[in-house]
Amino acid sequence: MSKVISVSGLRKSYGPNSAVAGLDLEIEQGEIFALLGPNGAGKTTTVEILEGFRDRDAGQVRVLDFDPATKGSAGQRWRDRIGIVLQSTQDAGDLTVYESVSHFATYYENPKNPREVIELVGLTEKSDALGRTLSGGQRRRLDVALGIIGNPELIFLDEPTTGFDPEARRAFWQLIRKLRDEGATILLTTHYLDEAEALADRVAVINRGQIIEISTPDQLGGRATSLASVSWRDGVKIRTEKSANPTALVNSLSQQFGGEIPELNVRRASLEDIYLEMIGGSLE
Amino acid sequence: MLFPLILLAIFGSVFSNSIAKGVTFSQYFVAGMIASGMVNTGFQQLAIMIPMEREFGTLKRLRGTPMPASSYFIGKAILVTLSMIVQVFLLLEAGVIFFGVNLPTTAQKWLLLAALLILGSACSTVLGIAFSNVPKSGRGASAVVSPVVIVLQFFSGVFFVFTQLPHWMQYVAAIFPLKWMTQGARSVFLPDSFATREVAGNWETGRTFAIIGAWLVIGIFWAIRSFKWERD
Numbered sequence: 001m002s003k004v005i006s007v008s009g010l011r012k013s014y015g016p017n018s019a020v021a022g023l024d025l026e027i028e029q030g031e032i033f034a035l036l037g038p039n040g041a042g043k044t045t046t047v048e049i050l051e052g053f054r055d056r057d058a059g060q061v062r063v064l065d066f067d068p069a070t071k072g073s074a075g076q077r078w079r080d081r082i083g084i085v086l087q088s089t090q091d092a093g094d095l096t097v098y099e100s101v102s103h104f105a106t107y108y109e110n111p112k113n114p115r116e117v118i119e120l121v122g123l124t125e126k127s128d129a130l131g132r133t134l135s136g137g138q139r140r141r142l143d144v145a146l147g148i149i150g151n152p153e154l155i156f157l158d159e160p161t162t163g164f165d166p167e168a169r170r171a172f173w174q175l176i177r178k179l180r181d182e183g184a185t186i187l188l189t190t191h192y193l194d195e196a197e198a199l200a201d202r203v204a205v206i207n208r209g210q211i212i213e214i215s216t217p218d219q220l221g222g223r224a225t226s227l228a229s230v231s232w233r234d235g236v237k238i239r240t241e242k243s244a245n246p247t248a249l250v251n252s253l254s255q256q257f258g259g260e261i262p263e264l265n266v267r268r269a270s271l272e273d274i275y276l277e278m279i280g281g282s283l284e
Numbered sequence: 285m286l287f288p289l290i291l292l293a294i295f296g297s298v299f300s301n302s303i304a305k306g307v308t309f310s311q312y313f314v315a316g317m318i319a320s321g322m323v324n325t326g327f328q329q330l331a332i333m334i335p336m337e338r339e340f341g342t343l344k345r346l347r348g349t350p351m352p353a354s355s356y357f358i359g360k361a362i363l364v365t366l367s368m369i370v371q372v373f374l375l376l377e378a379g380v381i382f383f384g385v386n387l388p389t390t391a392q393k394w395l396l397l398a399a400l401l402i403l404g405s406a407c408s409t410v411l412g413i414a415f416s417n418v419p420k421s422g423r424g425a426s427a428v429v430s431p432v433v434i435v436l437q438f439f440s441g442v443f444f445v446f447t448q449l450p451h452w453m454q455y456v457a458a459i460f461p462l463k464w465m466t467q468g469a470r471s472v473f474l475p476d477s478f479a480t481r482e483v484a485g486n487w488e489t490g491r492t493f494a495i496i497g498a499w500l501v502i503g504i505f506w507a508i509r510s511f512k513w514e515r516d
Contacts, residue, residue, distance in 0.1 A: 051348060053514065076350040084348040089341025107349040146345065 003062075004029050004154055004185045005050060010059035012045055012209075019045040021209035023059070027187060032180050034200035035189040038279055042209040043189040044158060050187070051084050051156055064154060080109050083152030083184075085144050087159060092142075093132035097123050100131060101145050108150035121145045121175060137168045141175075148179065155179060157188045161195060173198050193271045205278050212278050221274035229269075233262040288317050288324065288371060289378055295443065296383045303445055307478050311386075314379035315473045316442035318372055319465035322401065323433060325368040326408025330360060331415040331429040338515055339422030347513040357413065364409045372401065379473075388472050396489070397472045404465045407496050410503030411461075417510045441466050447483060454483065461499045464492040 005027035012020040020042045027033045035043050048054040049061065052068035052075060061067055066078040092100040101118055105111035118127055121141040126134060134142060140160060147155060157176070161169045169192075176199055180186055190196055196203050197217045204214040218224055230249050231240040243249045246266050253261045296310040303309050337343050346356060379385030388394050419425035437443060439453050440463035446454065457463040470478070471487035479487045 053344070053347065073352060076352060079348060080350040082348075084345075086341055086345055086348070089345060091337070091340040091342035091345060093340075104349065107351045109350075150349070 003027060004064060005187065006060075006062045007046075007050070008060045010046065010049065010061060011057045012042075012049060012054070013057055018209055020049070020056075023206070023209065023211055025204065025211065025214075027185065029185055030180065030183065031201040032176065032186045032188060032199050034196040034203045035187065035206055036191065036193070036196050036203055036275065037189075037206035038191065041207045043206055045209075046206070047156060047158055047187065047189055051082070052079070080150060081153050083147040083150055083155040085147035085155065085157045085160060087140065087143065087162065089143065091131075093130065095131055096128045097131065097134070097142055097145075098127045100142065101149055104146050105149050110151050111149050112151050114149065117145050117149050120148075120178065122171065136163050137165075137172075140164070140172075144175065148184075153184060155184050155186045157186060159189055159191070161190075161192065169195070193275055197271045205275060207279050217271055220271065221269075221278055223269055223271070223274050226269040226274070229265075229267050231263075231265045238263065288321060289374060292317055292375060292378055292383075296379075300383075304478055304481055307474055308384060309445070310383035311379070311474060312445060312470065313442070314375060314383055314385045315469040316437075316440075316466045318375050318379075318473075319400075319404065319440075319462065319469040320437055320442050321371040321375060322368055322404040322408045322465060323436070323462055325371055326364045326405050327412040327415065328429055328433045329364065329367065330409060330412030331419070332425045334360075334413065334416035335419040335425040336422030338416070338512070343513045360413065361406075361409055364405055364412075368401065368405045385473055393472050396468070399493070400465065400468045400472065403493060403496050403500065404461070404468075407461055407500040407503060410500060410507050414503050414506035414510060417512055420515075436460060436462050439463070447481060461496045464488075464495045468492045468496075 003026045005025065007023060007025040010020050010023040010025075011018070023042070023046060025046075035046070037043050045054065049056045050063050050068060055069050061069070064078060064081055066074075068075075068078070070078075095103070097118060098114060102114040105114050115124075115127075118124055121144050123138060123141050123145065126138055131139070131142065144157075144160070147157075160176075161172050164172060173195070176186060176188070188195075188199065200217055202214060203217050203220055205212045205220070213220060215221075227242040227244055228246040229240055229242055230246050230253075231238055232253060233239075241249065250261065250264070250266065253264075292314065295313050299309040299313070301309055303312060334343075343356075347353075376385070376387070380387060388397060415429070416425075419428040436457075439449070439457040440446070440460065441449065441457070442462075446457075446463065446466070449457075454463075467482065467488065470482075471489060471492075476487075479485070482488070
């Protein structure tokens, strides 16, 4: 098969506002791809167009060799192969977790086993709990269960860990990695940089409806070769210097201080630094 | 489900006087409530339930699965049919036991009742689906839909004898299907002698089905054109 997702020249406006302004994207089979960008950047609009929820104004889109805007029953076969994990839904409050998951299984040709899916998302203890009694994190796990019960080749996750505590986030990342290891391709939107860094094979930074850059997390924005920041206490204040040669700088400082350098800190640019610079730059 | 029965108990007991030879207001009222049952279980139930499902994300979630759109609507139609059968059954039972309503005696009247219920609830269902786009939220849906239903019931001769309403009200009501449904229900349950007391001097059965049928067609077009799986 060719690319799992292939987009070129995508455009979408809401009245005078251009939400997506000429976007190109290609996603390979089996990768976790993160779409990173501030609110209003066009992430959600792009993903909704890929999911078939929204019509586009212009551009070519192929998702699993299918144009999501195709109307009619051809879409059914396509939707059998994708999984959409929604957020901020309050549905199925009156059904138990098991009832919801096994009910949704009936929509698909080749669903996974409901009990296995419930275990995969870590909700086994809550199998018989009503949907509305679940906490936020559990609710999101149920959303994932409903999104993957159909055994999809491609999974869409829209800001999946919003509002999670750090422990829940990490557990969730484990789950996503497991899904990828089982062969699914995953498209994830997020504004958590640590999430993009932890999960993504490739990241696309999007702002104002356009892709600014696509790269791996450690190479994004020339991060691998960016200057390091060296900071230390010099008298009353903390001094920071950027350097392409931090080791040499530390050596000379060590000689200057005759041994231990007070409050020494050496770091490379974090993904957040790179990202903020990319976003800030394009706001001009 | 119970509210129509409560109304029936109240109105049927309070206004149990005779309105014509051999016909009490209670009987008139039961016929009207049965017709209302179609509006409640169809139009009102769906126009409130669907906006709630839209708000909760249920519709969006279903839209992303392979489920064909028609399955959703078929499911709703089945829901309406079942709840209508239950409601009509309860109203009829109460009517027969407490308010002297007579079950239809001829096969023709039973057929008429069946046709009325089938066409009436189909019409009510599609109008409910079409109207479901009007409420802006799930929570607010009841506040938008219920007044429409109640006003319509008042105008259409459910709570008052239709011919005693002001003429302008009768004209307005005749545009909408409920007035015809109540009239049709009366033609099933009240003696034929009562027909002369109706607006046109007879039951107007043909016109009844024509108008309900027209609204069914309007409702189908309106529903297909305007149905939204998500709030914008």
